[in-house]
Amino acid sequence: MRAVIAGAGPAGLYFAYLLKRAHPDAAIDIFEQNPPDATFGFGLAFSERALAFLRAEDADTWAAVEPALERWNDSVLYLNGTEIRIDGMGYAGIGRLRLLQLLQQRARSVGIAPVYGRPVASLDELGEADLVVGADGVNSLVRRSADFGTEIAEFTNRFAWYGTPKKFPALTHTFIRTSAGSFNAHHHPHAPDMSTFVVEMDAATFDACGFDRASEEEARRACEEIFRDTLQGAPLISNKSIWRRFPRVTNRRWSCGNFVLLGDALRTAHFSIGSGTRLAMEDAVALARALKANNFDVPLALAAYEETRRPAVERLVAAANASAEWYENFASHMQLPPLEFAMRYITRSGRVDVERLRQTSPEFMAAYEVADAS
DSSP: EEEEEEEHHHHHHHHHHHHHHTTTEHHHHHHEETTOOSSSEEEEETTTTTTHHHHOOHHHHHHHGGGHHHHSEEEEEEEEEEEEEEEOOEEEEEEEHHHHHHHHHHHHHHHHHBOOOOOSSSSGGGGOOOOEOSOTTTOHHHHHHHHHOEEEEEEEEEEEEEEEEEOOOEEOOOOOOTTTTEEEEEEEEETOOOOOOOEEEEEHHHHTTTTTTOOOOHHHHHHHHHHHHHHTTOOEEESSOOOOOOOOEEOOEEEEEEEEEEEEHHOOOOOGGOOOHHHHHHHHHHHHHHHTTTTTTTHHHHHHHHHHHHHHHHHHHHHHHHHHHHTTTTTHTTOOOHHHHHHHHHTTTOOOOHHHHHHHHHHHHHHHHHHHOO
């Protein structure tokens, strides 16, 4: 069996590792247009529940990843300077590049050496294969090379991904209203000496502040000024920190012939629930499992992959879309009292309700219920 994988991000690397482990005789080639140390953005955040699959499915990879995680137990909101802490929200952060390095090591441990710096204009360049895996992101060549029934739309908010040497103690969301408009920042630690800092604003604020005309450096300095109190003098660091709208990618079909999609090539999940990389790695697990269960019969395995994996993906993507819609209107939510704002925030995706909060976040719920009764 020969499998060709386009893309050496988390989905492609992890699938290659799992497939080789299940089928040692398989020939597996990974092609990646970027160098091995290139990555967009800075860090990733996972809920503790999101990482449960890795502990359960792959003890060796979990043992490699776990020491690199930054952990915290609360989620913190700042609404125009007022702090609201939601206890019991366990999360972990890791640098994007660090995760890639660890997955590269896992791939090498089973004899897989991705080909980096190899742009591909046509899949014909890659030769005959029994399986062609599109793990090549939002702009997937594999997806564009067959009829998957793709639909792409964009949310209207703009965001840019920065890093900062300021160490934040938890997953924090800072909402600020200025004379020019409303802003929010998603920030969390991802390494002992670095945090991720994503700045977001609605379209009206983006236009009013002139970010559409600003250079990358001008925009960075402007964001440092807007979030001066939050950063406490620490700089923002750019890494392809351009302003973009979040793309909403869906596909009616997950496979076409012997082509199949994983991760962002298959569908996107808004960054506000921190599940894109989790979904990509779970896709890899599901596809490798389907191949093994069907004796590496590709047509049977691809049908089984979609049938078994689609329900869970659709539930999580629906939650991500609900979260994104909340952020599309975050400026109007900022008019709420702080604790009511926090309740709307934490329940925005539909995955957390009041009963769950009473169990996981008793301090927050006690404060909320006192305020709600007054």
